[in-house]
């Protein structure tokens with residue numbers, strides 16, 4: 461089902477353009493100007509753990525409020541993937557997440573000819589809140605995949621730091637896909653990712669969701685898993701369900717709007733999500749810094765738990781493909797920061 465754009469679209473387009481540009485800047489590496497967390501805050505403590513907490517794999521808490529035990533690293537390189545932005549040390553995830561990424565990369569090459577995945581942030585070694593970028597990615601069940609196919613050669617560590625994101629949007633238009641970069645293979649990759657039963661949601665830009673709603677001719681059963689959100693125009697974000705038996709993992713409410721191509725998508729094409737704050741509005745209170753005590757209780761123990769023996773030992777398959785040494789960690793911004801532009805929608809489509 462498609463929907464028609466509101467008659468005031470042109471006006472909205474002009475009004476919103478500044479917001480979109482702002483949002484995409486925020487989503488990129490250019491935005492690195494974030495405040496450092498205070499010593500002792502959850503972001504500082506989880507951000508400084510360089511190795512995972514030993515133990516059985518365990519996602520603890522919610523995607524945006526939790527931590528993880530027994531994290532495993534995605535090898536820097538595989539036959540069908542390359543990990544990006546290595547200095548961030550965010551290649552860690554629940555083993556089920558790592559296995560899914562490897563499988564998706566293989567299936568994408570075999571089934572749709574996608575050469576391989578460029579894998580962005582998964583989680584920190586012990587999960588937890590990050591000092592920049594994401595609000596989620598805290599329990600090892602979220603991962604960002606670039607919407608750019610992997611090059612055929614192995615990139616250097618520097619290239620992986622510096623390779624710019626490619627947006628799928630037309631820069632001069634409101635929420636419009638750029639037909640010069642978007643291909644049918646992108647659509648197939650998203651639907652392939654959505655096809656795995658353990659995948660719970662996939663976050664994409666509203667323009668990408670609309671493109672899929674308007675043009676996808678295959679089976680639409682899993683189309684509802686594609687959820688529109690700010691940013692996410694150069695990467696998509698895979699969220700897995702809590703794995704079976706993960707008692708401390710708090711599931712997200714199920715999707716209730718079918719293929720998601722109706723009202724909830726149309727909302728993104730109105731003024732509301734992009735409206736600047738009213739000039740007379742009181743500036744919002746800066747959010748309080750998250751402390752370890754704000755997370756599930758077990759997370760304090762996760763911070764104190766003994767570290768895995770080494771990065772190699774805790775890389776999937778015991779891979780030695782960690783020879784690419786990353787530059788020292790820098791506070792680069794991540795790909796899917798929720799907006800500092802415009803109001804955060806709290807009562808309409810979900811926010812990750």
Ligand SMILES: [Zn+2]
Pocket residue numbers: 594597602603604696697796
């Ligand atoms: Zn993400």
